[in-house]
Amino acid sequence: MSKLCITTISDTVGRTPLVSLSGVDGVSHGVAGEILGKLEYMNPGSSIKDRVAKHIVAQLSAKGISKSAPLVVAGPGNLAISLAMLGRSLTCLLPERTTTDRVRLLKSLGVTDIVRTLDGALPGSPEHACEIGRRIVKYRAGSVYIDEELGDWDLSACYDELAAELIEQTDGTLDALVLGVDTGNAATHLSRALKAKLPNIQIIGVEPTNSAIGEQTVDNPLARRWLCEDIGRAYAPRALLPGSIDMWIQVSDRVAYSMARRLVQGGVFAGPSSGASVAAARMYAVSACLQPSSRVAVILGDTARNYTDTLLSDDWMLAHDLLDARMVADLQRTQIEQYRAASIEDLQLPAAVTVSENDSMHYAVALMAEHDFSQVPVTGPLRRLIGYLTLSAAQTLLDNHVALPTDPVRKFMLRFNPAPRNVGSANIRKEYWLITPETPLSELSRFFESHSVAFVTDASRKFCLGIATKQDLISFLARRHTFRF
Secondary structure (H helix, E strand, C coil): CCCCCCCCHHHHCCCCCEEECCCCCCCCCCCCCEEEEEEHHHCCCCECHHHHHHHHHHHHHHCCCCCCCCEEEECCCHHHHHHHHCCCCEEEEEECCCCHHHHHHHHHCCCCEEEEECCCCCCCCCCCHHHHHHHHHHHCCCCEEECHHHCCCCCHHHHHHHHHHHHHHCCCCCCEEEEECCCCHHHHHHHHHHHHHCCCCEEEEEEECCCCCCCCCCCCHHHCCCCCCCCCCCCCCCCCCCCCCCEEEEECHHHHHHHHHHHHHCCCCECHHHHHHHHHHHHHHHHCCCCCCCEEEEEECEEHHHHCCCCCCHHHHHHCCCCCHHHHHHHHHHHCHHHCCCEHHHHCCCCCCCEECCCEHHHHHHHHHHHCCCEEEEECHHHCEEEEEEHHHHHHHHHCCCCCCCCEHHHCCEEEECCCCCCCCCCCCEECCCCCCCCEHHHHHHHCCCCCEEEEECCCCCCEEEEEEHHHHHHHHHHHCCCCC
């Protein structure tokens, strides 16, 4: 077998890249030293928890626990994803704040038992994940409870490997390590391993605003709320040894999410907790007055792809006020201001050419070829718009003899469905959006984020008045000299 071929997925865990973040907007400006990102999201399961899962699986095997033994796993979800990736059957205990993206991924990995736990529950309370997990294990013979926070697993070797990689990749020249803190394991073990080789290194712990780890205080945990996942606790985790952290920095959700967006724009696909850590690294670098030769490494623990409904959604980011002022201004300019209140009427579209649902496939294809159309609207009774037919689909159907030239268009057209979709129905039609000449171009632009063509009708959707594509928008903006790539 080729040396380039790796036999198991667990063998791909680790050896993640360390890259300069100087090319990311807003990271290195005004900073004398260099900020480096350790891309832990490039592990096969897209998080640093792959390292933890690999060592836990090895310890399960060493204890003689069968691979088929069900695991009950507590945490924000990344550890459960990593264990499921390594072929383990498990029940997952997830905090309420965990994104639906992780839930979907866990389900696709075959995890069907997912229990949501209360954000901010204190240890010992019935609502705490540990108590819930122990109750589940009690009634499931042969199951094993997995919780990093309890310290039941020796993770020293796991983080020794990570520390060795950091030292090797920086040639032993590293002034500070910045990382988000949750269970405290990474902070404790990395601090120990790095300071054994680099006694003067500073370990900077990052937590969200309202988290209580660094303050070592206990109050009403339900009053401590934040959105950023994977970092922060409403109490100090027992796995975090005193003295492991030299400095604590709290980062607000807005700063964390805005920086994560800037990381994505800079080609670094890291999640909100990584955004918090990079923002904290910048704060530390500015306050510490680093030398040009100084190096600060940041752990980028998981991927932005776990946050398609949150971090990567403009609507969600705006609704939760998580974009900084410059990002909001850029978004407004892109979505609204460049169109200057223009509507579809300003596109000056030619009148639509339509076919009837009773016209033949041959006639529809000939009409599209004659006018150089990629698609044609289809009308039903009283010439009402009911769907459309694309040239490529029609030609393929005819060439493969699935459709006959004399077949009516209605047999193969894509029909609009003005009613809400019935998830249980096998006949899912194309969802219909009402688009009229008065529709703002800013709204049309959002429509084109998920559609290739827009059929313009009157308000009653009786007549098709025109067809618009993204190219029409681009041409319009070019005429106004305001188009921005």
